[in-house]
Amino acid sequence: MRRELNPSYCSGEMGCFGRFRSKIRTGKGKRAPAARSNLSTASSSAAATSQSHSQDSSATGRQDGSRSSGSASSARTIPELYEERGASSLHEFGLRELHAATNDFSRLLKIGEGGFGSVYKGVVRLPGGPVGGTVVAIKRLNTSGHQGHKQWLAEVHFLGVVEHPNLVRLIGYCAARSERGPQRLLVYEFIANKTLDDHLFNRAYPVLPWDVRLExxxxxxxxxxxxxxxxxxQVIYRDLKASNILLDEEFRPKLSDFGLAREGPSADQTHVSTAVMGTYGYAAPDYIATGHLTTKSDVWSFGVVLYEILTGRRSVEKNRPKKEQRLLEWVKQYPVESKQFSMIIDTRLEGRYSREGAREIAKLANRCLAKRSRDRPTMREVAKSLKQAMQLGGESGVSGNSSTPRDVHGKPTADDIAVASARRRMLHLAALGENRNSFAKRRFMFMRAAAAPPPT
Structure with a gap:
């Protein structure tokens, strides 16, 4: 659950907890072009808060060296880039169109729910798209509260500008008004295999193989x-967690939910000062304590996710014994170089992982979780270390390489077969879910038709 963190409740390097309430700010910028009239109207209500973006940043010299050279010399903001690029690339949907796409937002088509509202599977017709329509995911924000609108606007702006294979693609949006008040919806590409959170922590899903976790x-x-x-x-994601990492048919990850994303500091600044927001168990302690946001805040969150991948445990689990409820505190009891280190590894892997690779991942996670933000690696350095860990074998004989390892005779190894079998089981499970939804939908339609009064 996304919330505002209270820094007064932060205690310890890895144990920062607080009370929360939803909050978001947006970047300053111009309105979208006149052709996007609904979005322009929706944007105007956030203009007052967006003007504080530069004013609430501290300018004391650059701290983070990961900024691209282009960003250092550019004064353009995300909303300005959106006006240039995204406004013409996103499709503007009508509310009636999205009602039809989701069978009036039928609960049978609901595929997710959170503080922002609900997500539904639907089919829409797009220019140049398939004759039968395109399957999409439609996020419908809660109508109550102004924070939902700001998060919606932030997602439109950021996802209208960014484009990368590991970021979810926004197809379009809907900004309308009905008898229930303002309606704010987002239409994304449909990602079939749910989230990393589902596959790590839900026992109904087959275990994620070691090499797939590293990929x-x-x-x-x-x-x-x-x-x-x-x-x-520069963009700071600010809400990295397992439930925001979607997985496609081939289990390629896509970061989703950009409602809390912020523009990074300009060339002469070390950080952006903001109201502290994030998700319980993932926010960096320095950010909670000071409100100073940098890319190293994302690096901390990535370290938490790495330990979740290693252990198969959530960052916070209140149903465990008290000493095991906070993941980062629990793993400290089993140092990387100790003989007890293997005690933290997800038991569902049943020993099928690279021992050496697991230790390298834990070392990397610890670097990401350094107390001082300047001691944490950049994400480019993180990716380089991950790549090296993916090449390591170990006592189990499992390769961390994502390519299909072969024995000397060119035949599939036992581990090849095990990984392929796990992938098939996961895809089969997804197919079963689709069939279940389809059957439930048909049953619902038959019941509704039976309940309808006969024609007169």
């Missing part, structure tokens, strides 16, 4: 590198 971590790192370095404007 997912590497892809997420690539997405963050693009945000930190690949644009004129």
């Amino acid at each position: 997912i971590a590497f892809g997420a790192a690539e997405g963050l590198i693009y945000l930190h370095e690949g644009l004129e404007v």
Whole structure:
């Protein structure tokens, strides 16, 4: 759950907890072109808060060296880049069109829910798209509260500008008004295999093989590198967590939910000062304590996710014994170089992982979780270390390489077969879910037709 963190409740290097309430700010900029009239109207209500972007940043010299050279000399903001690029690339949907796409937002088509609202699977017709329509995911924000609108606007702006294989693609949006008040919706590409959170922590899913876990971590790192370095404007994601890492049919990761994303500091600044927001268990302690946001805040969150991948445990689990509830505190009891280190590894892997690779991942996670932000690596350095860990074998004989390892005779190894079998089981599970949804939908339609009054 996304919330505002209270820095007064932060205690210890890895144990920062607080009370939360939803909050977001948006970057300053111009309105979208007149052709996007609905979005322009929706944007105007956030203008007052967006003007504080530069004013609440501290200018004391650059801290983070990961900024691209173009961003240092550019004064353009994300909304300005959106006006230039995104406004013409996103499709503007009508509210009636999205009602039809989701069978009036039927609960049978709901595929997710959070503080922002609900996500539905739907089918829309796009110019140049398939005759039968395009399957999409439609996020419908809660109508109550102004924070949802700001998050919606931030997602439109950021996802209208960014483009990368490891970032979810925004197809379009809807800004309308109905008898229930303002309606704010987002239409994304449909990602079939749910989230990393589902596959790590939900026992109904087959276990994620070791090499697939590392591929997912590497892809997420690539997405963050693009945000930190690949644009004129540096972007700080600010909400990295397992539930925001979507997985496609081939289990390639895609970062989603950009409602909390912020533009990074300009060339003469070390950080952006903001209200402290994030998700319980993932926010960096220095950010909670000071409100100073940098790309190293994302690096900290990535370190938490690495330990979740290693252990198969959530960052916070209140149903465990008290000493095991906070993941980062628990793993300290089993240092990387100790004989007890293997105690933290996800038991569902049943020993099928690279021992050496696991130790390197834990060392990398510890670097990401350094107390001082300047001691943490950049995401480019993180990706390089991940790549090296992916090449390591270990006592189990499992290769960390994502390519299909072969024995000397060119035949599939036992580990090849095991990984392929796990992939098939996961895809089969996804297919079963689709069939279940389809059956439930047909049953619902039959029941509704039976309940309808006969024609007169």
